Amino acid sequence: MKAIGRSVPKKESFDKVTGVAMYTADKVEARMLHARLALSPYAHARILSVDTSEAKQVQGVKTILTGDVSDVLIGEEIRDRPIIAREKVRYYGEVVAVAVADTEAAAKRAAELIRVEYEPLPVVNSPVDALRQDAPILHDKLGEYENEGRAVPVPGTNIASVNRLRKGDIDKGWKESEMIAENTVWFMPSDHAAMETRSATAEIRPDGYVVIDTSSQVPFTVKKYMANYFGIGSGWIVVQTPLVGGAFGGKSAIFLEPIVYLASKAVGGRKVKIVLTREEDMASAPVRIGLHATVKLGSTLDGYIKAAHITYRFDGGAYNDKSSDVAKAAVIDCSGPYGIPNLACDCFTLYTNHGFAAAFRGYGHSELTFAMERAIDALADKLGMDPWELRFRNAAVPGDTAPTRDLLTPSNLGDIKTCLNRLKILSEWEGWQVRQIDAYRIRAKGISCFWKNSSMDTDASSGAIILFNPDGSINLETGVVEIGTGTKTVLAQILAERMRMSPERIHVKLTVDTRTTPEHWKTVASRGTLLAGRAVLKAADDAIRQLLDIAACVLRADPEDLVLENEKVFVRADPSVNIEVREICYGYVYPNGNAIGGQIIGRGHYIQRRMNPLNPVTGEGTPGPEWNVGAQAVEIEMDTRDCSYRLMKAISVNDAGKVLNPEGARGQVMGAMAMGLSFANREGFDYNEQGMVLNPTLRDFSVLRYDENPSYIVEFIETPCLDAPYGARALGEHGMIGMPAALADALSRAAGVRLNQLPLYPETVWRARMGYSHVFL
Amino acid sequence: MRIELLLNGEKHLVEVQPPELLLDVLRETFGLTGAKPGCRNGDCGTCTVTVNGWPMKSCLMLAAEASGQAVVTVEGLGDADIQQAFVDKFAFQCGYCTPGFIMNIHALSSKHPQADEATIRDWLQSNICRCTGYEEIRQAVVSVLEGKVKGM
Structure with a gap:
């Protein structure tokens, strides 16, 4: 009865195919009030006045909130963001007022009638602009903001954080180098575009409990920060999260919760609900970070890279939120999966008049990988070397050190060379790389290679509780949010394997309620399986010990002589002496009515071992548990007349450590590949010169649809991570990381010109071929 | 009214x-x-x-x-083949787009029980799935259409 390695369908499968699966906004209550937002039409402006008199006349309006309602500044790294804009707006779509009414229609009408007078200010429209001497300064009080200590801002500038990393001796590295290649890449901020837009409700009960329902990846973080921001005892805050309709990092930021809490407070604690429209979800809520980066590489003539200098200028948007931390994650793994002995990385997280950046699937890694892999391809060109061979020669191996100076081991580093070898075969790399199909059409392949550690708080932890039912089945509760990754099902498999029972006999609590659910730090970083998985194993061991103890009494045997298998406890040497779990999991009743024991409750927790924060000057530290690796390829067919192209084939070879649920794992990687291709092919905000977002809808901000996908090939190799349940490495984000670089490589080969700008619209390719300079605001 | x-x-x-x-x-x-x-x-x-x-x-x-x-x-489908096919083929992750896809495909399979690839492509373009690469959805559609053909 193997539970691990089986494609167990998601526990919530039938809920999801019958429409009964509930998401945050699906809850409708008669007495609920509704909130709608009034948003800034300017990317940068002084607020001169806000007139709510007309809005208040709308039938059914309860209250209008403006920036005056709270002077609390919020932010996870730097507290730089007002909940509702005060004095200034700093991005197009920033919240300037909130209308609360009986119905959503009345709230919408009122929000439209709020009159705000602005004095427009010059805008910072790119990270390069942000660094100019004469750039308008977004935050003149940057030096006064509260800071958690991880971001290093430079007051008087638009620099929200500077992170540096130094390893080895960079001067020596340049001296040893016989060939230098330098390459610059850039792309604008873009959107997560989860199918469920963000939503939240808040209620302040008469006894003081603050109850928040939210579509979030981080209910426990919401609880923590609501307590911090508003001075509420954390025990008085209850955060509930049902199923989440896609997140991709975008729902790991705190955004609607403080707004809707203030709204509820303003109407005497009544329950207030807010559901973002798609346009608000794209323009107003947190976005994906933008980047302008330069990578300089030095190598010997036979392709051994001796030195790398990486400069990142991240577009963090108007407020820092997690952008300096995303940037830090890109610093941690800046070399890519290569053993480069001498490294320097300078990273600037910049304030611009764009929407503020939150995490995005990959957390800085498809960003850093695009920068590094395009430079590797540039170096391969200069050396006249096969780009696969250049990657293979430099691939990091156990015994090398990471940029953070951690020693790489077979456990904490996946097997890059085997991934590359498999990729070579699957992509038929040696057969051809560019091929003319007919007079106009060219096919070409591109490759990339990636790694990713996670960048979590050093004390990130997770817990699990298991409760037996009278029929011997188990209820499993963890704090992982089910955002679509199937982690809760995988956790049931991990539990079933340890309990030696069928995963179908494990019942999973799908929702999270922070009052009763054990804390799971955040459902991010592809770490549900590691953190919660280890907690589940500990809970299982706790329950097994209790089961064996009570069975020992009943069977009159030493607990050490007993084994658990198939919902029975046996004497190892004499299986005829046994008892069913269901007879002891609620206590055992002797024939005379005497009873012992009680309901078996197993508990477990896990916290990462020996993590520490990075030194901001040298980048030294231990940021995460393991580097997950992979190699990827993309094949395209381009029409040379207009540079339009089709995605033909995409390949990913990932080191999964151990595949726990094959179909689930395949789906995670394939979906991530599609997301990476969609991003590289067409996703990005279109800002005009005033910093307004011109495409905040799914019509203008298009994502890949059914017939636009390539055929996908996904293969796993298994090099176990010794810390992880059954050796399983992180998986959820990794399929997307190398896709933009591989696509750009393939297209560059077809177009005969180096492409370094995303998205790769046919027009972008055409402009590069025509020799027009790239447009970069 | x-x-x-x-x-x-x-x-x-x-x-x-x-x-x-x-x-x-x-x-x-x-x-x-x-x-x-x-x-x-x-x-x-x-x-x-x-x-x-x-x-x-x-x-x-x-x-x-x-x-x-x-x-x-x-909610009114009852027990349509496409629902089981979505479960069997792992054709959803977060599940938010799933009811829309299922309704679209259910209509497709009743209007065009022998739909070819081009018809399937044409119909399924109207829905977005942000989690999968649509491959599992394609497999679910094909399994339903083939199942129907066999049953006739």
């Missing part, structure tokens, strides 16, 4: 406002929240239902327009 809806096989007389969307009446009046408001602009397909057997984005139809017509939501 009062309209008559034949909703999931049952006749309902219901009071609606003239500008109300079918989507909102389904969700708020009837609690049929399987239809999701992914964009309210006809771009994403998460709100797809069937009207007289044809797929319809319920955000693009006024409730008043649906008067007298047969509307089926995912």
